[in-house]
Amino acid sequence: MAKSRSGVFEKEASTLLDRFNASLPFDKKLYKEDIEGSLAHASMLAKQGILTKDEAKTITNGLKTVLNEIENGEFVFDLRDEDIHMAVEKRLGEIIGEEIGGKLHTARSRNDQVALDFRLYVQKNSLHLIALIKNLIETLLDIAKKNVDTMLPGMTHLQHAQPINFAFHLLAYMCMFRRDIERLDSSYKRSDFSPLGSAALAGSSYAVDRIYTAKELGFSGITNNAMDSVSDRDFALEILFNISVLMMHVSRLAEELILWSSAEFKFITLSDEYSTGSSIMPQKKNPDVPELLRGKTGRVYGNLIGLLTVLKGLPLAYNKDMQEDKEGVFDSIETADISMRILNETLKTMSINRDNMSKACAKGHLSATDLADYLVTHSNTPFREAHFITGKAVARAEELGVDISQISIEELKKVDDRIGDDAIRFLNLEASMNARNSKGGTAKSETLLQIKDMEDWLTGFK
Numbered sequence: 001m002a003k004s005r006s007g008v009f010e011k012e013a014s015t016l017l018d019r020f021n022a023s024l025p026f027d028k029k030l031y032k033e034d035i036e037g038s039l040a041h042a043s044m045l046a047k048q049g050i051l052t053k054d055e056a057k058t059i060t061n062g063l064k065t066v067l068n069e070i071e072n073g074e075f076v077f078d079l080r081d082e083d084i085h086m087a088v089e090k091r092l093g094e095i096i097g098e099e100i101g102g103k104l105h106t107a108r109s110r111n112d113q114v115a116l117d118f119r120l121y122v123q124k125n126s127l128h129l130i131a132l133i134k135n136l137i138e139t140l141l142d143i144a145k146k147n148v149d150t151m152l153p154g155m156t157h158l159q160h161a162q163p164i165n166f167a168f169h170l171l172a173y174m175c176m177f178r179r180d181i182e183r184l185d186s187s188y189k190r191s192d193f194s195p196l197g198s199a200a201l202a203g204s205s206y207a208v209d210r211i212y213t214a215k216e217l218g219f220s221g222i223t224n225n226a227m228d229s230v231s232d233r234d235f236a237l238e239i240l241f242n243i244s245v246l247m248m249h250v251s252r253l254a255e256e257l258i259l260w261s262s263a264e265f266k267f268i269t270l271s272d273e274y275s276t277g278s279s280i281m282p283q284k285k286n287p288d289v290p291e292l293l294r295g296k297t298g299r300v301y302g303n304l305i306g307l308l309t310v311l312k313g314l315p316l317a318y319n320k321d322m323q324e325d326k327e328g329v330f331d332s333i334e335t336a337d338i339s340m341r342i343l344n345e346t347l348k349t350m351s352i353n354r355d356n357m358s359k360a361c362a363k364g365h366l367s368a369t370d371l372a373d374y375l376v377t378h379s380n381t382p383f384r385e386a387h388f389i390t391g392k393a394v395a396r397a398e399e400l401g402v403d404i405s406q407i408s409i410e411e412l413k414k415v416d417d418r419i420g421d422d423a424i425r426f427l428n429l430e431a432s433m434n435a436r437n438s439k440g441g442t443a444k445s446e447t448l449l450q451i452k453d454m455e456d457w458l459t460g461f462k
Ligand code: ARG
Pocket: 023, 027, 082, 083, 110, 111, 114, 318, 320, 322, 323, 324
């Protein structure tokens, strides 16, 4: 009979119930956290005199054996044990005997146990994701530093708008990823309180030392209310949200990689290692990696909505519905993990076709705004009128079949007599780009400052 079934049961559970009820197939991922939690709990029970020192020692050694068995693949997982907590406890009893093994669960419930294990798992993976995002920012910084002078058309509405440099474009993504790190970090801090000792829902009648176990497990403190402690899954929601936003950023970058690697743009070439072929068209190289990054973002959003929905109607405290909290979190973490790694490699190995980026700048009259700005500053023309005049100049350039940056000064002057000989230098694309030197702008001087700021932040972030 499974351990969770007390003397109150006369019959075994049906196999259908075992299958339906069990979380072991997926929550076995929590084995390390479960054993860590049990070690801290046993040590606390001994310190408080609830267990003898010898009993605690036997339990500790037994738990370490269970850990080894799981890590060496010798552990036999049995669905009838329901979950990882019961599976570990059952094996412990087999190894050290029920007499002592049966004492581990004193002053504890699976409710505070699972709340603890899952929280530790989410915390560990938040740090892991932070490290992966840092690597990604480092890669982007490397590419940016080599491309401060690489001009490309900045776009709005996917239409050519104003000239920018490639480093500046990548810095926009670095800003997003920096916020992703900050979000994971702040969620970590909010979740850094141990629920252990909350027991089933109302706290424990034993003299447990919650602060001791919290310290043993590396938490900054303990949770305040036992009932909240066993029903709170905000930390799980937060990592699902944080990963959703992270993947939304990844997806936007992925979309640009797809566009940039197309024949229409040809701004980048993805390396063979990270491109795929077509089963019918031998000439094709497909951007499956960024497409999958974009596609996987959907399932990550699904996991967030799934858990929000599971939790929304639950009365306090623990309800079995909450067992549904884990798979989505595991899936989102795994998806984010592989996504960050492959995005990093894809970026590191792609080549940047600077000439094509630069050629694209000669289309779309990118420096038109600069002519309007020239009229405002040089002849005190109201901006709206300058905007209109510039529109006429662009129309004339179109008639002549040239970009505004290539039009002759003679033609330009015919458009409006407020346009003087000096106007032409403002239409130069590089000048246009470097004119945008407001804080955070694309001018080379500002781009270099943004790179420096990002580097300083990254080295300062612990
Ligand atoms: N497997 C359960 C879960 O993941 C553990 C907690 C069980 N608690 C209970 N009262 N049945 O939620």
